[in-house]
Amino acid sequence: MRFQKKRKTPFLIAEAGINHSGSIDKAKKLIILANKYNFDAVKFQKRDLDVCIPEKQKYVMRDTPWGNISYLDYKKKIELKYSQYKILKDFSKKIGIDLFVSCWDISSLKEMKPLKFKYNKIASAMITNTKLLEEVAKEKKKTFISTGMCNMKDVKKAVKIFKKMKCKFVLMHSVSLYPCEESVLNLNMIKTLKNKFKCEVGYSGHESTVSPTITAYFLGADYIERHITLDRASWGTDQAASLEASGMEHLSSLLKKIPMTLGDGKKRFLSAEKKISKKMRYWK
Secondary structure, eight states: OOOOOOOOOOEEEEEEETTTTTOHHHHHHHHHHHHHTTOSEEEEEEOOHHHHSOHHHHTOEEEETTEEEEHHHHHHHHOOOHHHHHHHHHHHHHHTOEEEEEESSHHHHHHHGGGOOSEEEEOGGGTTOHHHHHHHHHTTOEEEEEOOSSOHHHHHHHHHHHHHTTOOEEEEEOOOOSSOOGGGOOTTHHHHHHHHHOSEEEEEEOOSSSHHHHHHHHTTOOEEEEEBOSOTTSSSSSGGGSBOHHHHHHHHHHHHHHHHHHOOSOOOOOHHHHHHHHHHOOOO
């Protein structure tokens, strides 16, 4: 009889994203949170705003904590610079957690290269950006590829690029709604991705709860990414889809101990059970 291969402890990624709101002090606090609750890595985002924001979107006015300003000016307020990422990388290394960024354009990818991050990430919004995918794959770093905002044909094209470049990758099932209703999470896609592409698979969740992420692990997601925040009530597009400290602690403690509780599926009559059975079994 064959028993299921022992599951490894999931690799947990804390997606700080833009929840630092442009503050390096807040960014450091998010890194501290990720490390405190035993996440394996913390991730941020990097953009060349002149490239990444469509022209028609740049000058749309919006209310922000900095007043009624253009979308471009708002993005400038929250975009961290290279020098700040260097500080954050050194800070992360000092406290013992990996830090990396998802670059949304080739210019940002080249800018971040001297920092020598261990991993790369393709955001769901970028999965159809063929040129960016090719440049990322050339770096030969293990890359997490989120699969929201696309169809299976798009996923297939992305996989083809990374296989051609012989770059290790993990397909991250994701639904890009913030926050995402549980009814549309479609977690069985985790099994679909694993069966179709015969590769490592993870889950990047944007729901406001924890339980679907646990389900994702049992469906085969060995890598888990969740957005994190200091306060879900804070202003910002990603805050409501993020976990605060209590949610991070709950998720991490559950996921880290699950492999231990699963065992190997072989029946055992424990010596401690034998002692108890002698007190209960009155027949010979």
